[in-house]
Every structure is written in structure tokens, then in C-alpha cells.
Amino acid sequence: MDFWSRLIGGSRALSKTSRATSPTERLTAFKRACNALQQIWRSTNTPSAEQSTAHARAYIERLNSILSDESRGPAPHPCVAYAASSQIFVTVTKLALSYYDDGVLRSATIFFNTLIDAEVDGVVDNRLFARALVDLVRRADKASDEIEGRLVELLFGIANNIRLQPVILPAWFVPRATPIAQDGESMPPMEFAGATRKDEFPLFYLLVDYVHNDGRAGDFARTGLLYLIETASRSKNLEKWLIESDLATLMATGLGALYSQLGSLEYAPTDEDVPRIIALSDHAKEATALQPALGETMDAFMSYLLFWQDTIDHCKSVEVNDTLLDHFQVLFLEQLLYPSLLESSDVAGGSTAAVLTYMCRILDSIDQGELVHRILQFLLASSPPPEEQMDMSASRRKSLNVLAALASEAAQPSPSLFNLRDLVLLGLHSSNRQTVLATLRLLNVVLQRHHQFSRALIHTVPGQPAQQRSVGAFNAELEQLLTLGTSIFDDPSLNESFDDYVADATWTLESRLCLPVSAADEVEGAIPLPLQLQQDDPIVRGLLGCVETFFTNSVIVNLALTGVLMSLASSHLFSLDGWVLVDPANYDSPEESSDELDPIHRAYQIPTWPATANPTLTAALQRLVDQVRQWQQDLPDFDVLVAARRDLLHLGERPQSPMDRSRPSYPGSPDASVPASRGRSPNPISSPAVASLRGESSRPAESRGSSGSRAATAETLRQRLATPFPPPEASVSESVDPEKAPATLGHVLTNVVVLYEFLLELSAVVQARGSLFEEAGYT
Template sequence: MDFWSRLIAGTSLASGGNKAAANNPEKRLARFKKEYSQLLQTWRGASNLAKDYEAAENIRSSLQELTTILSDESRRPLPHPCITFASSKQIYISVGKIATTSASEAIIREGVGFFATLIDSEEEDFVENHIFSSSLMNLLVRITGANSIRLGSDTEVEVVELSFNITTKIRLDPEILPAWFTARQRDDASDSGDDAHEKFTGKTHKEDFPLFYLLIDYIHHEGRIGDFARTGLLYIIEAASNSVALEQWIVESDLATLMATGLGALYSQLSRKLVIDFPPGQLPPILALSDYQHPITTTEIVSSASPDFQGHVETFLSHMVFWQDVLNHCKSVEVKQTLLEHFQVIFLQQLLYPSLLESSDVDGGSSVAVLTYLRRILESLDHPDMIHLILHYLLALPDTTTTPSGTRASVSAARKRKSLDLATMMAPQIELASTPALFNLVDLIQASLKSESQQTISVTLQLISVILRRHHRYAVTTLLWTTQVLSEDPQRTIGAHDKEMDFLLSLAGSVGGEDNFEEAYENHVKDSMSALESHLCSISLIAPKSIGGSSKFPGSQATIPGAPRDIRSHTLRPEDPMLKTLISIFATFFTNSVETNLSLTGVVVDLATCGFMRIDGWLLPDQSKYIYEEDEEAEDPYFMNLGDPIEVEEKAQMREMKKMRKTPKWAESQIPSFLTQLNTLVDQVSTYRSDIPRFDELLQQRRDAFQATSSATATPIPIHQPPPRSSLESSSRSSSPPRKSGFDSLAQRIFPEFGTPSRSKSPRGRRSGQERSPSGINGGYGFATPTSSRNPVPPAQFPMGLENPPRSSSRAFSPSPLRDASQQPSVPASQAAAFAAVDQSILARKVSLPAPKGVLSPIPFPDLRVSDAESSKEGSVQDTDDSSVKGGEKEQEQKLVTVSHVLTNVLVLQEFLLELAALVQVRAGLFGEVRYV
């Protein structure tokens, strides 16, 4: 009796009586028997429950009451007479028949709940009872079969969840497996060993293991129901290691075929033509401040930002990961080989490779689609056998007949029959299909890098980055032309290293700017250290050695034949086609799309991140071709007259140390083509600086714009965004004192929900090697800050910080009234508007690449020359149209981009140069690549 019952007079005491009856086992059993008898009487008296709604409701109510009594009793102290009665009288048989024949979802749902309550009670050994399992599986198979009534989603979830609970108990106690699985035509005389494998000669039937096939029917569903089905199936496959009969039954079952065809069906649902885009209002500022234009979509060409497309991709990738989970849980070699064989024949050979073969960049984006799908697959998987099958086949690596370690020399009869059935089924398709021996993934990548489509180039570069970063051993002899390095001793001297570092840092400094580059470079060093230490190929170089002098990581190796050997020290040949193609893309760096440049620089960084890839000869000058001045100190009489051998040895070591510190001379023929191209790009920046008015001011304003937007994105926003590449964009810098820039107040106007921006950050916008594009289809560009759609002309919400001018520059800028307010008089509002119009006019003008040195050609942007006197007059700027290009012929001959686009690419180049310098420095210390003696 509760508190109010004792206070209010006349309150009924019936609830107390019911509670007392519930606590009394005898009364509880009597109540249970009475409810069960009433259930049977109502069921037998009803001729058609589908039409007799009153009888159906009474049956549902009785089942609910029985389930409630059992559930309540299981939580009470012993004894449990109702549960014992249900077991001894096998009332679950009647309950199963009632639910099966009722054709009422309400009754079915209560019946499923009744069985679930008995299993959850963990009494009377229900899960070990063959009669109980037969009654339950007969019910589940009938209500989920083809001729059953359509169940609601909630009921289906309860059905699959009940099946999952059974597999959980099988996993915890393999002894109960025979109650749910019975293999026919098997010899029980031998339960283990090779004889048991060979004596299993029967074919699989669904009635042998109905629970298995029930789960298979739901593995391709989304949400909780799919999660229950897939996890339950994993538990069953894991249990196969404890049962030879179950192992061979799974081999001959439809598991591998259904999984492979289901995966292929999901892949076929993906759009054949794709363009990479961003959702409305979520265009990254690094693209908004460029010539980015949203691609055109049609009924055939789908945008990567489409929610439907994103859903299809995530569903496909989730089932690809499910394959990986199955292989990880499977301890049976034969089951694993059967799955891998079907994966290769049905999915790789019949679906994935033909889609790559038929792709083209001239039909609206089919190359973009298939290359993006392949990249997402390689990013999602880490199982060595699946990775090996995909890359070994697509790259046309030679096959080997080596028997994999840990497997039986003789395959069981069931395994042989399954392979024969698969070969017979796929023989017509295999005869008509082409093979990678004629056209492989390397051919497709090389062709795509020479495409006219910037999106095709960008997604191809992203695919190369994934292969280099995660599966470098497969690229050494396929994508790249490499030479093995036999010497393990460092060849680069400390003097040469200092010269190379000075060269790279001087290139970055020549680009210009007022930023704190020391702090930026320090953060790049931290990022490079993290990327190098976490690279898969570098683990064996930096991990502690074992007693035998080696570090082995067996989990990272494929268990099937044909896997590439352990990677060794190598370097890239200067004549490598891939390197030449990358340099040719760098040649048009400032007119490339920003996405292409971010992907391009990412490939170079990933190529130089592997610890076994020596960077001398292609990224840095070849150490064997260094030229030093003659050592005049060798003839010093002070050294010649020493007689003490120890002192002679010490002086000799000092001479060697001094020699190592000497700075070599670089002949032009010794500089790698890659460094020459970077130097050319910096020279082009100087040309832009001399011919574009207010170039330095505009460049600094653009840097401040990126820093302000990066600070804004440091505040949590309701957008899923992986961690940025550079630690310049990390939250660790938020502790630095805030620095007021001309873009701070602007950022507050654009993003008022972010508040005051904190520390300025880098405009690099690329993610780290391990986290670049882990989930998004759009690739790895940071700054997922909502902003307006980008037009060819810079948007009005980015007027480049005119309210508060940038910090004073160390460079000799031309006098301008837009300097610091403490050094210059205040600017009237009308004059500030005129300056804003001038800047917008300059930013919107079209330019091309500067002419090479020694080539006489007209200035590619003659109308950009505006005198200071003209710039100070309001209304003196021409309209921001393409008047600088007379006629359409010139734009057809040479690609034209806006000054705003060039400024963004200039900052990307500068960040890349700092990143390269940091990478070279960290490699030298981490891998011991520099000689001091």
C-alpha cells in the first residue's frame, strides 16, 4: 500500500491483494494456468482469427498476460513454478502454433515476446531443447517467409533481435549449437581431424540451420535490424571453428554467393556518372575564394552532395566493411578462402574491374565516379587479404603458386565442389570479360592524369594518395618506377642538408607575407612528425627491435599467395612517368583548380612520407653528385707534424666533421626537375607581384581571411568535419593571445554564431595522411564553414578586411591610406568604399600564367596597372568584367583565372613549401638520413 492509500480513507486494497498473490508462487501458478487454459479455449473456439477481431484481441491479451507473469517471475526469488510448468508441459508448442496460424501481427508480436522471455529467463535449458528450438524456428521462418503477412518494422526488429540473442548464447556456449544446427548426411563417428573434413559429403539445406538463413535475409537492411543480423551472422561464423560439421556446411552454403551478389547489387545502385560538389551553404572558404563553380548535374550525372547518393555510398561501404568483419571473425581457413574466392570472381572480376574499364571522362563523369568509389573502398578497408585481392587483380600483379602458410595442403571435398560450382557458374562471363593484363589500373590512372577535366585529375590524385599512404608496397613496382637502394648508411652531409633546407625555406619566404612563419613552420614540423611516425611502412624503422634484430608485424601481411614482398629502401627514378606527370601539373599550378592543387601537393607529401622511400635524387639533389671546394686545410703543417697517433686520429675526425659541414655547390644540371619547377613557380609569383597592383596587400588580406575563417571553424559547429591536416588548424593554438586583424570584424559579420575569432590559422586546408577523406566523398579540404555559393567574381561578403587594415609589413609596400590606423590618418567612409571597389576590381580581373623567362610576350594582364592616383579617386575603376581580354580567341588559347584565384593558389604553394621543408627536416632526424662524420 502506498503513502496516499494510507492517508485517504476508503481507498481500495485490491492492489495489495494482487501484490500478495504475485508474491505467492502457488497463486501465481494458478493464475498462469487459468490464463493459459483460457488462451487455448479461445483459440480452439475461433474458426477464423483474421475475421474474428474479438477472439484475436482476447488471444493477444492472454499471450501478453502470460508473458508478463513469466517476466515478473524470473525477477523474483525461487521457486519459479510458472517457468517450470511452461517447460514441462511444453506450452511453447501451442503458443508457436497459435502465432503461426493467426495471420495477425499483434498476436505474432506477442508470441515472439513470449519466446524471448523464456530464453531470457535462462532456466530449464530452453536454448538447449530441440523441441523448443524447432517450435521457435518454425514460427520465425513462417512469419518471415515469402507467403507470410507483411510485418511492421518494429516487429521485424524484435524477430531479428531474438535471433541475435540466440547466436549470442551459441557464441558463449558452443555446446548448445546442436539444438539449432543439424547437418544431414554426416558421419558422427569422427568429430575432428582431416577425416571429418573428407567424410562430410552432403549438400546444405536451409532446414539444417534455419537461423543462419533467417539472418542472411536481413544482413543488407539498414538500421538496427541490419546490425543485429550482421552481428549474429558473425557469431555463427566464429562458432564454425569449434564444429567441423558447421564449417563444411557453411562452405557449401549460399553464404559466399549471397554476400558477393548482395555487395554487387549495392555497387550497381551507385550512380555511373558523378561530379564532386558541396552541399548548399557548406562551400569551404578556400574554394569560395577561388574560381570554383558548382558543377552541372542532370538526371544521369549525380552530385556527390546529394543526400540520396551519400546514403547509397554509406550503405555500400558498410557492407564492404561487413565483409572485412566476417573475415576477421572467421577462424576457419576454408570458409575464409571460399569467401575471398567469391569476392574476387563475382565482385572484382564481374563488377568493379568492368566499371573501371568502361569509364571515361568525356561522358559526364564516369571516370570521376569509379575512381572515387575505388578510393573510398581502399580507405574503408584494412584487411590485408581483401586489399591484396583488389590491388593484385587491378594492378595486374603476377600470380604465384606458393601455398599459403597455415593452410591445409589438401582442400576438403566440400571446398573443391564449391570452387567447381563457382567456376562453372561464371565461365560464360569470364570468357567474354577483358583482363587487367590488357588494361590495368595503372593505365587508367596515367590516362586520367592527362585529362582535360580538373575533377578527373583531382580524384585520380586522391586515389594515388590513398595507395601511397596505406598500401605503398603495391605501388613500388606498378605506379612508380623505383630503384633499390643498397646502402643503408646516410649519404647526405649536414652541410648539404642545411643548404637544401635554406633553399626550401627561402622559396617559402620569397612568396611573401607578414605572418609568423616561425610558428607556422613549427606546427608543420609537428604534423610531419606525426605523419611519419604513423605511416605503415615506417613502423618497422622506428619500432624497438627484437632480440633477433628485426621487427615483424604479422597481422599486416596477407595470408593468400602473391602478396608483395616486404618493402625495402628505394628511390624514385628521375624518368618515372608518374613524377613527370606530376611536374607537368605543377607547371600550371596557378591556373589549376584549388582542389587539384590540394590533391597534387598531397600526393607529393604522401610519396615522401614513406620511410623506405629515399628522397635524394627526385625531391632533393643526388648526394653522389655533390661538388665541394678543395680542402686547403689538409696541407696545413700543423696537422702534418703531429706525431701522437691519438691526436692524429682526433684531428682526422675533426677534418671529416668539418668536411661534412661544407656547403656543396649546385650546378643547374644537378637540381632535380621537381625543385626546378618549384623555383619556377616562385618566380611566377614575383612576376605577379610586379604586374598586379597592390599584390602584397591583397595577398596579406587573403591570408587574414583564411586565418579568420579558420579561427571560426575552430568553434564547434553542427557539421561533421574530420580533424584538419595541419596543426595550424588545431585547437592547441587557441591559447595564444588573440591577434586583431582586418578580417576579424568581417568574420563576425559573416559568421555571427561563432563569436570573436581566436588565433589565426593556416589556409592550407588539407587533412593529415591518415585522416584525409575517411568518410566524405568530396575529398580532403578543410574549412567546412557554411558560406554562400561561389561565383567567378569574389563574393560581396569577402571585401578583404577594409575596416581594420593588416599588420605592418616588413616589405617595402607602396604608400597606401589603408595602413595601420595608428600610423595613418583616418579614412573617410566614401574613400574607403572607393578603395574597396578598387580591390574588388583587381580581384575580379582575369590573368594567365606569366610567360617563361626569355620569351617575349605581351603582359598577360595589361589592364591591371592602376596608378595610385587613380586608385584614390572614387569611381575610377572599370567594371569587373572580362574587358582585359579582347575577344574570345585569347581565352581559348590560354586558360584565364581571376586574381582572387591566383592569390588562393599562392598561399597553397607557400604552405606546401613549408610542409616540404618540415618533412625533410623531420626525416633527417627520425630516419638518420644525415651524416655528421
């Protein structure tokens, strides 16, 4: 008992004395605490675990306090040097692992962290220190997230040191020696790609163990692993080891495991109010009015996918990078993601919507060019550009051979038979509204964010680039589009507000010009852009089919549909000829009265064209406008109702700055506003209909009738808006009943407003392209 009495007395004396101030005093106190810890470890005559735990914790905290004081002063730091020479970290690890106490473990992590940050020789470059730290992290009882985070932070600290000082790598990484044959050549190891070799680089595998975790532990693990992979470009041994190890296999199978956990879509109501444009439609309470709740499993999958993206970005070794991408393609794309596309092609069911939604989320989130290229090139069965012949290392060649064997054993079907384009085509013709919506959203993401693959999805006519049209022809077609819009709604302030539409369109076009073209376009080089759409392309016909049923479509489907069409119209890869504007080859120029006609006058002449040359989309929009005109004749107050509905949709809008316009609502999402309404202040038309919909009166308070009369008027209007439209007896009802259910008058009014905004936005893009892309001129 004398030993414990001396310890207890010593610890109390330490707590009562003032802190050591001079380097000599600190070193003396540090040595005393180290000796006490070693005595605690060597002692076997322990009176109680509680007493020994308390004393171990107190002396480790004493070490931390002294090191903290020393770190505030100038070098040299004798206490850190003594910690390295005495190897006290070994004793600290043994004590921390002996006592299942969070306090001791927490103090030990602080101690190791302090030594790592001290940057003194004999610590992070010491193999005994490496073994002690690895043992601590591997065997410690991780009873709480806080302790786990502290332990993984130690691993991150070492990875960061290795990145900054690759010279310390041998203390942590001891690769297996390659046998040498009698002829002096290196012999291939018995194990190869995918072999688990934890004893050679335990730090690496510990980080891998935590790379899927949430919170601090996951963040530290992922970043630490990125640092080690980045270091491979400065260490041939590490580069070779990463290619031969199971790094790529673990990462690819881990991603696949998380993807496999994704289930069907759930549309759980949220606390947020449904956007007004959805609330004023027939489908406000249906699943398509809500964003799918993808849940924690989707968050975990996306977090790991973004880690893949960061890994490819940080990896400076070409061969390690290619090894990762090859495993990503074979083990994830070919053996998991693509089969899920095949299994989901039920069209009418919800699984197609789920898989397309997952694809949309994937492509909307990642920016890494090589990763996107692998995904879309494989899923669209695009022919890859010819690979450059390069000298591969033996490790890389063997890695490819192993992957080829895995691919042949799996015997998965090829996208050349059924690819993402085929699934999109099926989705557009689905009777399931969720599937149609998910398909349109996926199309929009590809067209907006990865448009170098646009022509693999939507085909163009080879050898038919756009032709420049005369100013007169351009103005005539632009006027035709604007007339379609003003036929629906006569806005007296349109001349002023249209400038905002054009400003938005110009910003969009300029941003699209900054996006890269595909490798195939770069190789072709001489092919002029933009190219004409292939009018008989099934996807183009599918989009036009959705336009034909515009008034009875779900409003959110129409928002996504117009988003796709605007993405097409805004792309410099696609010409407007033949689907938005008349092909200039079909113009009939007016006869010239004189051969000496001024070229400027000739450029402003307005051509004609036969009805058979009408652009396909414009013709479909014309039919929709003709239907609106018919309703204007049938219902004397139809224009008033449209104005009232537009007023309601724009309530509470505020003008947005160009920065806001750079972050538009997700196309077709429930939080999206009316297309093209960004940056514009509408000129609402006050009317009794508007007042009734608000539950108000448009008259002054003193002239209003009774509250009962106002309520009756509002209720009558609401009942009218909820009635089927057109009425069943109307002759046009058959042409506007594509979803096998009648739309209400209120739903049709909302879609009429969406159509009006889309026509103005399309007109603005045409005008902006005319000058920015030089599609109108005097030649």
C-alpha cells in the same frame, strides 16, 4: 457462449487481483494462463475475431508479466521450466500467426525473447522451440519496422546463444547425412558449393534475408550471422556446411547487386557554407567545389562491404575465410568491379570520376588486411606471393573447382592488360577536372592507408636506395627549399611557426612507420629502404605536369595534388633523392685544403651540383616561384594582395591539439583547409586590401571616410580580383593557360598562398626526415 463468458470473467478477475508473489502462486497463475491460451486455440466456436484476438493478447501478456516477475528472483524458475515442458511456445506461435494483429505479435516476440534469455534447459536446445520460433519469424506479417526488428532480434538472440553454447547447435542445425559407399568411404553429395539448403539451417537463411536491411533488423541480422560464422571454428559439421552452402555466393552476389545500383555522381548543393579557400577561387560554384552526394545506394553498399570486413575478422575458420575471399574475388572483383573500371576509362567523361570515387571510398573505409590485399593485388595485377602448401578438405577443393568453372565461363579480361595503375595514369591526363580530382584522391588514399601497395602504383628504381648526405649538404638543400617559400611571402614570425610545421611533419612520419610493409618486402628483406622514385614513371610525370599548371588549376585539385606529394614525401618507402633533394651521387665537394681536414668540418662543407642534377619537383616549384617573382615586379602591390589573401584564408583558425591532427581533413575534399595550416596561428598582416575585402576600414572610426567611399573602394578591389590574370597582353599568359580558360587575379592569389604553405610543409618534412630517418649524418 458459456466458454467465452468464463474467459471474460476470468480475465477481469485476473486484472483485479493482486500479483502472485510466491513461486507457487506464480506457477499456478502461469498454468492457468497457458490452459486458457490452449483453449482459445482449440475453440472453433469463436463469436468474433476481435474478441478472440483481445483475449489471446491478454493471456500472452499475462505470461510475460509472470515470467518477468519470476526472472527477478533466484533460481529455480518453475514457470520457465513449465513453458518448456508444456511446449506452450507452439501454441503462442499458432495464435500469433492466426491473428493479423500487431499487439498479439508484439507480445509473442516478448514471450520468446524472455524464454531465450532465461537460459533454462529444454528451451533454446529444443527442436520444437526452434521450429516454433522459425515459423513465427518466417510467416509473421511484418507490418511495421518495429515488429520486423523484434522478430529479427529473436534470431540474433539464438545466434548469440549458439556462439556462447555451441552444444545447442543441433537443435537448430540438422545437416544432411553424407551417404556411405559399400567400401566404407564417404560419397560426395549430389549437390555442392552454392547449393541452397534452407531446410538444414533455416535460422541461417532467415538472417541472410535481413542482412541488407537498414535499422535494427539489419543490425541484428548482420551481427547474428557473424556469430554463426564465428562458431564454425568449433563445429566441423557447421564449417563443412558453410563451405558447401551458398553463403559465400549469396554474400558476393549481394555485394555485387548493391554495387550495380550505384549511378553517376551528383553534386547537389548543401546547406553548409563553402569553405573559404574554395569560395575565394574561380570554381566555387562548380561541381568540384562540392562533395559528391553518393546517396542511400552508396550507404547501403558500404554498409554491406563493412559487413564483409567484419565477417572476415570474426571468422576463425581458415577454410571458411578463404572460401569467402575466393568468392569475393571471382564474383565481385573479377566479374563486376574490374569490368566497371574498364567500361569507365573514357577519361574525358564523368564515369571515370564516378568509378574512381567509389574505389576511393572503398579503400578509405576498409581496414581488413586480407580484403584490401585481395582488392589491390588483383586490380594492380601484382604477382601474389607463393601460396603455402596445405592440406585442404574435400569441400574446399570442390569449392575452388566450382569457382574456377565460373571464372572460365565468364571469360573476363585480365588486369594484366589494363589495371588500376593504367586507369590512374589516364585520369591524371584527363581534361575533366572531376576525373583528375578523383584520381588524386585515390592516389592519396593508397599512399596514406595502404602504402604497402604504393610501389605497385608508383614505381621505384630497383637497387638504388637512398644515400645518407652530409649535414652541410642537407642544410644547403633545406635552405634552398625554405628560400623558395620566403620568396613568395615574408612572414616575420616564421622562425617560431616553423616549429609547428616540423612537429606536424614528425607526427606524420612516426605514424607512417607503424604501418606494415607488403609481403613482398618481407620476403625480399635484404632490400634497403627507401628506394628512389623512377623519374620517367608516367604517373610521376603526370603529377609533375599538374604542378606545372599550378596557378590555373582548380584550388581543390591543388589541395589534392599537394596531399599526394606530401604522402610520397612522408613515406619511408620512397627516397627524396632525385625529385625533392639532389642525388648525393651528383654532389661536387669543394676541394680540401689539407688531407688532415677535421671530419666534422668536412661534414659541414657545402657541396655544389650541376644544373642538370636539380631535383624534378624542386625544379618545377622553382619555376612557379620565378613566375611569382615576375608578378611581384610587374605589380607593385602583389605582395600586399598575397598577404591579404592569406589573412582571409586563415580567419577563424584555432590551434589544434595532436589528437585533432590525427584526424586531418580528407585530402582534397571541400572541407580541407590550406595544406599545413594545422596547429599554426598565422600572423596576419593588416592592410587596406584586407580591410576592403572584409568590407571594413583599417582606420579608426573617427577618421574613416564616408560609407559610400569605403564601398566604392571595396567594389573596385573586387572587380580587380575578378579580372583575368595575367592580362591577355602579358607575355607570360601562354605559359599559365593550361585549362583553356584564364584565371582571375583572386584565383591566382589563392593558389599562391597554397603554394607557399606547401613549400613550408615540404621543408618541414625534409627536416624531420633528416633526423628521424637518419638521412643526414657525419659519414
